[in-house]
Amino acid sequence: MAMMDAVALSEDDVVNGCVLGPHGYVYRPPPPSKQLTIEMQVSVTECRSWREVLSVVENLGDLFDFRNTSTAVHRVAKFSVEAGESKIAQNDSRFPRLLQLLRAKCKDLSAWGLSDASWGMAKMQCRDDEIFQRISLRAQEIVQDLDPQGLAIVAWSFATVGRKDEVLLQRIAEEARSKLDSFGVQNISNLVWANATLGLRADALHADLLRHSLARLDDFTTQELAIVNWAFTKLAYPVGDDWKAALRQRVLRLKEYAPSELSMIAWALAMRGDYDPDLLAYIARRSMELMRSFTGQNLATIIWAIATISYKDDPSIDEFLRMALGAIIARAGEFQPLNIALISWGLAKLSFKAEAAFEAMCDTAVQQIDYFAPQNLVQLLWACGTAGYKHESFLRAAARVAKRTIEQFSSQHQSNFLWACARLNFKEDVELLRVVATAAQRKMHEGSPQHLSNIAWAASQLGPQHFQECLVAVLNETSRRIKEFDPPSIMMLSDSLYEANFGGGEIMQVLRGQVQRMGNELYEIFTTGLPRGTRGLCGHQELTEYQRRLRNLGLTTFGYEHTTSLFQQLQLCEGQPWQVAEAMAMPGWTTNARRTTVARRYSLRLGSRSLEDPGTIFTSAFASAQEDAQADFIVVWLGQGKADSPSIGRAGRSGDAECRAILATHEMLKKVKEEEGFSDVSGTLAFHTSGVPCLSCVGVAAQFKRHYPKVSFCFTFMNRPLSEREESMTEASAVVPNVALAPKTPRRTRARTDTSRPPPSNGGGVSENYHPGYRTDVPRPPASNEGGMTENYHAGYRTDAFRPPPSNGGGGAVSSPLAGSRADAPRPPPSNGGGAWDNYRPVFR
Numbered sequence: 128m129a130m131m132d133a134v135a136l137s138e139d140d141v142v143n144g145c146v147l148g149p150h151g152y153v154y155r156p157p158p159p160s161k162q163l164t165i166e167m168q169v170s171v172t173e174c175r176s177w178r179e180v181l182s183v184v185e186n187l188g189d190l191f192d193f194r195n196t197s198t199a200v201h202r203v204a205k206f207s208v209e210a211g212e213s214k215i216a217q218n219d220s221r222f223p224r225l226l227q228l229l230r231a232k233c234k235d236l237s238a239w240g241l242s243d244a245s246w247g248m249a250k251m252q253c254r255d256d257e258i259f260q261r262i263s264l265r266a267q268e269i270v271q272d273l274d275p276q277g278l279a280i281v282a283w284s285f286a287t288v289g290r291k292d293e294v295l296l297q298r299i300a301e302e303a304r305s306k307l308d309s310f311g312v313q314n315i316s317n318l319v320w321a322n323a324t325l326g327l328r329a330d331a332l333h334a335d336l337l338r339h340s341l342a343r344l345d346d347f348t349t350q351e352l353a354i355v356n357w358a359f360t361k362l363a364y365p366v367g368d369d370w371k372a373a374l375r376q377r378v379l380r381l382k383e384y385a386p387s388e389l390s391m392i393a394w395a396l397a398m399r400g401d402y403d404p405d406l407l408a409y410i411a412r413r414s415m416e417l418m419r420s421f422t423g424q425n426l427a428t429i430i431w432a433i434a435t436i437s438y439k440d441d442p443s444i445d446e447f448l449r450m451a452l453g454a455i456i457a458r459a460g461e462f463q464p465l466n467i468a469l470i471s472w473g474l475a476k477l478s479f480k481a482e483a484a485f486e487a488m489c490d491t492a493v494q495q496i497d498y499f500a501p502q503n504l505v506q507l508l509w510a511c512g513t514a515g516y517k518h519e520s521f522l523r524a525a526a527r528v529a530k531r532t533i534e535q536f537s538s539q540h541q542s543n544f545l546w547a548c549a550r551l552n553f554k555e556d557v558e559l560l561r562v563v564a565t566a567a568q569r570k571m572h573e574g575s576p577q578h579l580s581n582i583a584w585a586a587s588q589l590g591p592q593h594f595q596e597c598l599v600a601v602l603n604e605t606s607r608r609i610k611e612f613d614p615p616s617i618m619m620l621s622d623s624l625y626e627a628n629f630g631g632g633e634i635m636q637v638l639r640g641q642v643q644r645m646g647n648e649l650y651e652i653f654t655t656g657l658p659r660g661t662r663g664l665c666g667h668q669e670l671t672e673y674q675r676r677l678r679n680l681g682l683t684t685f686g687y688e689h690t691t692s693l694f695q696q697l698q699l700c701e702g703q704p705w706q707v708a709e710a711m712a713m714p715g716w717t718t719n720a721r722r723t724t725v726a727r728r729y730s731l732r733l734g735s736r737s738l739e740d741p742g743t744i745f746t747s748a749f750a751s752a753q754e755d756a757q758a759d760f761i762v763v764w765l766g767q768g769k770a771d772s773p774s775i776g777r778a779g780r781s782g783d784a785e786c787r788a789i790l791a792t793h794e795m796l797k798k799v800k801e802e803e804g805f806s807d808v809s810g811t812l813a814f815h816t817s818g819v820p821c822l823s824c825v826g827v828a829a830q831f832k833r834h835y836p837k838v839s840f841c842f843t844f845m846n847r848p849l850s851e852r853e854e855s856m857t858e859a860s861a862v863v864p865n866v867a868l869a870p871k872t873p874r875r876t877r878a879r880t881d882t883s884r885p886p887p888s889n890g891g892g893v894s895e896n897y898h899p900g901y902r903t904d905v906p907r908p909p910a911s912n913e914g915g916m917t918e919n920y921h922a923g924y925r926t927d928a929f930r931p932p933p934s935n936g937g938g939g940a941v942s943s944p945l946a947g948s949r950a951d952a953p954r955p956p957p958s959n960g961g962g963a964w965d966n967y968r969p970v971f972r
């Protein structure tokens with residue numbers, strides 16, 4: 128036994144056919160000659176199916192050297208994936224023999240063999256830990272021998288199987304920087320995709336890759352362009368204005384796109400918060416051409432991107448959404464829960480009236496209800512609540528799942544779930560209300576001020592008697608964290624507790640006192656703080672001080688009841704109001720909730736001239752910041768969306784229907800005054816709008832009243848049963864859509880001297896003989912701020928980090944790319960990102 132131990136067969140002995148004989152004798156066959164290894168290579172390369180390759184491995188494997196082994200791995204992967212039989216091949220009884228050979232030969236692999244072997248293993252999604260550890264060690268030993276394509280393939284392979292080997296990837300990054308001048312655009316796209324998918328920040332390398340990409344942008348195919356842009360976005364790498372401008376020009380010039388490429392470009396645009404109406408409209412037009420070939424993931428990503436950017440007012444976007452509705456209705460049964468959650472969230476965020484689409488998605492959701500993750504379930508419920516669509520079967524199914532899985536809900540999920548139930552008046556399941564209320568108490572400390580105010584508002588609508596202990600917990604938590612509450616949360620919480628008859632105590636006095644102070648401040652701003660004249664007549668300092676004070680309040684609207692009271696104080700409720708039914712019966716009054724509608728009528732007198740308008744309809748439309756600055760009355764930008772700020776492109780408030788109606792009336796009166804030579808205007812003017820006006824429009828109305836003091840101005844509005852803010856579904860650890868288009872994974876051709884690029888295969892992918900495959904996992908769903916009401920919250924679930932690209936473009940569970948370190952974002956390619964999702968696997972076309 129001691130002698131046998133001394134001469135135990137090594138791994139190489141076993142795979143080479145050595146035999147242990149009596150008395151410890153080891154029979155070792157002579158090594159194969161060079162001619163024999165060439166014959167083995169020919170035997171493998173002449174095979175036309177993976178089964179033939181495995182037969183050769185079974186019969187002649189003990190004669191293989193490292194070249195024959197890596198070629199066999201590559202051919203089995205190539206043939207089995209092409210036939211859609213990768214899993215069958217791995218379950219074949221002969222496949223373990225191939226893995227055994229590869230384990231033994233890893234230490235001898237050449238640069239070429241290393242890329243073949245790693246590519247084949249990744250292509251088949253064969254995650255053998257021992258093999259990948261040995262491939263990593265061998266790659267680090269010979270990293271200097273790897274050419275640009277070899278470096279890119281090895282990195283791509285590790286990313287494709289989700290193996291984050293930081294030591295190896297850092298060595299590849301260092302070596303790649305020294306060889307960048309030899310990198311082709313495909314090599315660049317594969318390498319940056321791999322880093323983004325694994326969430327690896329290598330800023331020095333990425334700076335070099337960005338510089339080379341920018342210099343050679345015209346050489347990129349649509350797929351490579353989409354992947355590189357997606358990857359930089361998912362990594363939250365600052366690409367700069369030069370890249371954005373060059374990318375935009377290149378995208379607009381290219382005409383042939385695959386659906387996944389369009390969705391990745393849209394995802395990246397949304398994740399970076401780039402407000403580019405022309406580019407987004409172009410993506411919408413290209414998407415309409417390809418709608419028949421869109422998957423649920425492609426459709427979800429683009430709708431998510433449009434909603435995230437909050438871009439609404441363009442005919443191309445309208446047309447795309449109308450066409451998308453047809454696809455949603457016809458194919459909802461094919462959608463996965465994540466697709467349904469993203470699409471419904473996007474339509475609700477855009478306030479796009481789509482009852483038939485919601486019906487189709489809810490029908491599908493009922494059938495798949497047990498497969499919904501809590502965040503996806505809440506997203507869909509929030510979307511239904513926001514859109515005002517009540518689907519009884521879905522609500523009952525969601526209630527059943529929520530009661531069973533409520534402990535898996537985060538504080539945000541719980542508050543949004545209750546908010547949606549209240550919005551839809553779903554209160555008959557008392558057991559559900561008490562279960563959620565009890566669970567919310569246990570996680571009250573995790574909730575943001577907005578979530579606490581949502582719970583209080585929901586309790587006031589669903590029946591305070593079911594939430595007594597929960598409301599006590601809300602008050603206690605508010606007392607502890609009152610300094611964290613922003614003005615909208617304070618106002619909503621105060622009003623909700625008051626409506627629930629849950630008052631008293633010091634904290635309620637604090638809340639009501641703060642609301643009162645906000646009201647007093649608004650009254651002062653709209654009276655003594657108003658600019659003393661129209662634009663051009665008031666000083667610059669006076670104008671900017673007015674805008675600063677109004678913006679610093681942190682409110683977009685002041686709520687239905689408070690705004691009504693404010694209008695009375697400002698004398699904006701004089702004269703005969705519109706009857707609601709009369710206004711809504713006017714031709715042009717739109718039921719499309721995406722736009723605010725205003726009905727105007729007046730009976731005015733200017734000198735001897737009478738002016739009559741029995742009724743005119745105005746609707747909201749896009750207006751630029753430049754148009755805001757040109758309006759006679761001072762318009763104030765109050766903030767809109769997660770990434771907007773006064774210094775970047777965004778929708779102006781002068782496009783609001785209320786502002787348009789007031790400014791149009793003012794311009795008409797200016798013209799008549801010039802014609803008649805009189806400045807004294809009297810009479811009555813009435814407006815009725817479809818929602819609570821924003822504070823900028825309240826200020827414009829106050830300026831109009833000051834300018835025309837003898838006009839009886841009656842401004843009425845409808846109350847939308849939403850809180851003043853629209854919460855977009857993002858939580859701190861949200862996952863964004865991750866649209867990860869994995870590169871096609873073909874192997875490079877043997878003829879290295881031929882530098883021409885092979886024609887693309889499979890309708891748009893990279894040529895089968897060129898480079899590693901890209902996953903088509905799509906963007907991740909927008910993260911968890913599903914419900915709620917805050918305009919400044921961002922959409923997109925970032926459960927991992929791809930998506931979006933998705934979010935978050937690649938895979939991985941990363942924190943929201945927009946929130947700082949994006950290395951973890953969602954897919955679409957993301958995860959996130961900005962979006963695809965953690966549970967998505969690469970799709971090979």
